[in-house]
Amino acid sequence: xxxxxxxxxxxxxxxxxxxxxxxxxxEATQKELKSKWDSYFPKKK
Amino acid sequence: MVYDxxxxxxxxxxxxxxxxxxxxxxxKLPEGINLPVVDIxxxxxxxxxxISNSRASLSKMVNIILDYADKNNVVLYCYCSDKAIKKSKxxxxxxxxxxRSNLFSAMFKMNKxxxxxxxVVVIHDLNAGHHYLHLITKVENxxxxxxxxxxxxxxxx
Numbered sequence: 001x002x003x004x005x006x007x008x009x010x011x012x013x014x015x016x017x018x019x020x021x022x023x024x025x026x027e028a029t030q031k032e033l034k035s036k037w038d039s040y041f042p043k044k045k
Numbered sequence: 046m047v048y049d050x051x052x053x054x055x056x057x058x059x060x061x062x063x064x065x066x067x068x069x070x071x072x073k074l075p076e077g078i079n080l081p082v083v084d085i086x087x088x089x090x091x092x093x094x095x096i097s098n099s100r101a102s103l104s105k106m107v108n109i110i111l112d113y114a115d116k117n118n119v120v121l122y123c124y125c126s127d128k129a130i131k132k133s134k135x136x137x138x139x140x141x142x143x144x145r146s147n148l149f150s151a152m153f154k155m156n157k158x159x160x161x162x163x164x165v166v167v168i169h170d171l172n173a174g175h176h177y178l179h180l181i182t183k184v185e186n187x188x189x190x191x192x193x194x195x196x197x198x199x200x201x202x
Binding site: 001002003004006007009010011012014015016018022023026027029030033034036037041 | 053063065067086124153158161163168169173176178198201202
């Protein structure tokens with residue numbers, strides 16, 4: 001698989017706001033997934 | 046939504062993972078992006094500070110993600126978390142996000158397929174730490190990755 005990299009060295013405030021929102025969304029999603037854990041991976045008795 | 050999906054996976058090392066695919070809101074996408082953009086989140090109940098995975102386990106996870114990308118004509122993106130993660134001494138200098146990004150790229154390099162592209166976007170942030178995102182899509186959708194890169198570059202001062 002070909003990989004390339006783009007650096008945004010001086011992001012605008014709008015981009016920083018967006019990426020921080022994405023970061024917060026990811027953290028919220030991870031918490032939500034944790035709450036569903038037992039339905040996907042039931043504990044063995 | 047049609048692109049939203051959760052896939053549970055238990056590795057041969059007996060580590061549970063839940064991989065979630067969810068569509069990025071179309072109204073937040075810049076103009077000219079004519080493919081759905083889908084977020085990937087990988088969660089585990091194992092402690093990232095001690096977890097280690099076999100090559101086979103990582104490869105299986107990559108296959109789940111690429112299988113999704115193959116069946117759905119989309120651009121996948123993954124934001125690398127800054128949560129603590131186990132790093133070897135050689136990698137201690139890297140931030141958690143940078144290390145995760147390098148690990149993510151290494152995982153995908155294991156897949157020898159020429160069918161997909163991986164674009165890493167590093168957004169410098171002196172206050173909160175640099176952000177690392179990955180964009181993955183089929184080679185035939187390279188123009189969409191290029192367009193996203195152009196749009197992002199416009200937000201570089």
